[in-house]
Amino acid sequence: MELRQLEYFVAVAEEGGFGRAAERLGIVQSAVSQQIRRLERQLGVPLFDRSTRRVRLSGAGERLLPEARAALAAARRVREVAAGIVSGADGVLRLGSVHGPGDRIYRLLDELAAVAPRLKVRLRRLPLADRLAAVRAGELDAALVRGPLTAPDPVFLPVWEDPLYVALPAGHPLSDGPAPRLEQLADLPLRLAPRERNPPFHDLVTGALRAVGAEPVPGPPFTTLQETLTEIGSGSPSWTVFYEVAGLPSVPRVAIRPLAGPALITSLAVPPGPPSAPLRHLLAAVARVDAGPGPGQSAAR
CATH class of the missing domain: 3.40.190.10 (Periplasmic binding protein-like II)
Structure with missing residues (x-):
């Protein structure tokens, strides 16, 4: 079964005929008829009653029509999301997190939602060595880390200070x-x-x-x-x-x-090279976060 077959099926059902469906689709009528017959063979049921002058849905066709529309809508959604990922408006940011200050991380996520509302964030809490290894391996797009760290890979970008x-x-x-x-x-x-x-x-x-x-x-x-x-x-x-x-x-x-x-510096560990679209959104959100310390419970070392 192909998506174009479902598209032809929906067009014939909505237009009430093969000729009008072909005009709507911009193809010849024989191509529409051929694909509908092929779809009926694949499904094992007739989709249309062709005994009258006007093409009408069969009982099976009436039942399958909403499913075909849903499948086409899902395919359109996949294309839209893929286009959003390519443009940077959509996607997933995999971020290694640290333990508090929670309010600052929450504000960072709020700013990120304002910058890229369709971007989904996956937070992972890992030990420091595992966080850095995940960034190097491409399993995380970035990771928050505390303290003085220097290395060519990953790159450390200071984002805020805590007293x-x-x-x-x-x-x-x-x-x-x-x-x-x-x-x-x-x-x-x-x-x-x-x-x-x-x-x-x-x-x-x-x-x-x-x-x-x-x-x-x-x-x-x-x-x-x-x-x-x-x-x-x-x-x-x-x-x-x-x-x-x-x-x-x-x-x-x-x-x-x-x-x-x-002061204690918190940095973003990021891969070297040009940032990905999700990472660019994260860096834009970091720039918007108030750098002042927030209230919450203390964690010591």
């Missing part, structure tokens, strides 16, 4: 006053997750400390944010550093302070 926060005992001299600087915290044991859990963030913190001439004093490892803050408030003096994801936590005997620097 860092420190947690330290509430009675510590730095728990009040101006935002603490890293060099002021250098003598206090640092609770930081092992590097293999998040190499970019680990390197950001330790590199920033060494940049101000301080060597990190290892403290107990960071586990979860809640556990780590509880231990800071109840154990021996120590501190940790984290970024906001969904709001700053409040823990007894713990002070949460903004860090004077550095």
Whole structure:
């Protein structure tokens, strides 16, 4: 069965005759008749009652007519979507995501919907190494990543910055006053997750400390944010550093302070070379997103 056969069938049914259908289709009547007979043989049922001067639908033809129209409409929709993909107005963006700040990602998706309302987004949450590997393999169009990363493939495009926060005992001299600087915290044991859990963030913190001439004093490892803050408030003096994801936590005997620097950079990891149409829409949406931090719960490292 061919789509043109269904098109001829619908035309004959709507025009009430082979001649008028041929005029509408811009072909000779014999071609219409031939294709209708072929379609009837393929389906095993007569589509028209040819016993009268006017061609009329048979019972089978009456039942199959809406199905033929639906098939032709579906084929037209396929062509329209394909044309939209070619033009960049339609398609699918496969985006590797990060854990929060959720409001900023939601705003990014809102802006993307405004830029390309027909573009569908498929979010995938993967570990950092898997995210980057998926971009290199073409399984993701782009991926959000945090921290200082440099490589020829993929390419990293900074999109926004998030402030860092420190947690330290509430009675510590730095728990009040101006935002603490890293060099002021250098003598206090640092609770930081092992590097293999998040190499970019680990390197950001330790590199920033060494940049101000301080060597990190290892403290107990960071586990979860809640556990780590509880231990800071109840154990021996120590501190940790984290970024906001969904709001700053409040823990007894713990002070949460903004860090004077550095900031945490979030980048888009993209394949080298000219961007695809979905990626161009994403970059346009990024440019429209307010770069300010949003409210939400915090995620630490």
